[in-house]
Amino acid sequence: MTTFPAPAKLNLFLHVVGRRPDGYHLLQTVFRFVDYGDSLSFTVRDDGVIRRVNPLPGLDPEQDLTVRAARLLQQETGCRLGADIFLEKRLPMGGGLGGGSSDAATVLLALNRLWDLNLSRQMLQELGLRLGADVPVFVFGESSFAEGVGEKLQPVVLPPAWYVVLVPSVAVSTVEIFTSRELTRDTKPIKMSDFSTGCGRNDLEPVVCRKYPQVAECLEWLKAFGDARMTGSGACVFAAFSSQEEANKVFSVKPAQMAGFVAKGLDRHPLYDFIS
Numbered sequence: 001m002t003t004f005p006a007p008a009k010l011n012l013f014l015h016v017v018g019r020r021p022d023g024y025h026l027l028q029t030v031f032r033f034v035d036y037g038d039s040l041s042f043t044v045r046d047d048g049v050i051r052r053v054n055p056l057p058g059l060d061p062e063q064d065l066t067v068r069a070a071r072l073l074q075q076e077t078g079c080r081l082g083a084d085i086f087l088e089k090r091l092p093m094g095g096g097l098g099g100g101s102s103d104a105a106t107v108l109l110a111l112n113r114l115w116d117l118n119l120s121r122q123m124l125q126e127l128g129l130r131l132g133a134d135v136p137v138f139v140f141g142e143s144s145f146a147e148g149v150g151e152k153l154q155p156v157v158l159p160p161a162w163y164v165v166l167v168p169s170v171a172v173s174t175v176e177i178f179t180s181r182e183l184t185r186d187t188k189p190i191k192m193s194d195f196s197t198g199c200g201r202n203d204l205e206p207v208v209c210r211k212y213p214q215v216a217e218c219l220e221w222l223k224a225f226g227d228a229r230m231t232g233s234g235a236c237v238f239a240a241f242s243s244q245e246e247a248n249k250v251f252s253v254k255p256a257q258m259a260g261f262v263a264k265g266l267d268r269h270p271l272y273d274f275i276s
């Protein structure tokens, strides 16, 4: 059995700049990976069966993004191999940390290698986009300025940072927030060259805070220590610090009922070198 990481992402800012005719929203965001996440283990099977060894409670294994990613790879390549997939889940579902998307990307990257398929990064990004708007960036593998629905990616260089991430005890549905009437969809687009750390905001944040007071409460607490933001469609919130000591210090004084973790910002996905 071989084990592979599936890191979380943070959206350092997230602007909704428009809406496509199919209802999907046009975004501008910066994605950063952190050294905290799920991990996946695979045993290759020669009978073509894709099996989730430890299904997630409440989620039909056929709907699990790991299974959907593996089947998509089989369909597209005609590969006759299968896999047993074991998922060690650490990332909260509906947390805005991209857990499901990262799991799917790790399946694409790992099985591309374990099944000896040799698909290019571009090809895997395209397959990823069919699974979810957030999947391509995990295959792209670098901190990115993203546009479109999140699939138009340009690498960005970010300063070292340690993040305090708080995990409110609610799962936020991405669809619910994007379809909300109060969501503003007209933030003026910025140029990538205008981006600097700390710029912008998360346009989804006020909508989530109104619906989920636990998110507002975590944000308010963290704002006393830094520029706290929500990631993605929530529920998690984070603030950046320039040293691990500073981040640990803030984390150590959080109220006991607030869950969370401290993580280091990464420049690259740990599986970046899987594709040449």
Ligand SMILES: C[C@@](CO)(OP(=O)(O)O)[C@H](O)COP(=O)(O)OP(=O)(O)OC[C@H]1O[C@@H](n2ccc(N)nc2=O)[C@H](O)[C@@H]1O
Pocket (backbone or CB within 6 Å): 011, 014, 023, 024, 025, 026, 027, 029, 095, 096, 097, 098, 099, 101, 131, 132, 133, 134, 135, 148, 149, 150, 174, 175, 178, 231, 232, 233, 234
């Ligand atoms: C908001 C973001 C920001 O990074 O992150 P999360 O909070 O999910 O982590 C992403 O855009 C989420 O991407 P992802 O979670 O892959 O979304 P998808 O499965 O493709 O879409 C779920 C639903 O969200 C809405 N959706 C998603 C992306 C987008 N750009 N516009 C949308 O309107 C659509 O209603 C879609 O049916």
Ligand SMILES: Nc1ncnc2c1ncn2[C@@H]1O[C@H](COP(=O)(O)OP(=O)(O)O)[C@@H](O)[C@H]1O
Pocket (backbone or CB within 6 Å): 059, 063, 064, 065, 066, 091, 092, 093, 094, 095, 096, 097, 098, 099, 100, 101, 103, 172, 174, 232, 233, 234, 235
């Ligand atoms: N392997 C998976 N891990 C997490 N969620 C999954 C997975 N497969 C499918 N999902 C579905 O995707 C939804 C979004 O999950 P997730 O990606 O963890 O959150 P977010 O999009 O807020 O970052 C979950 O509520 C769940 O229904």
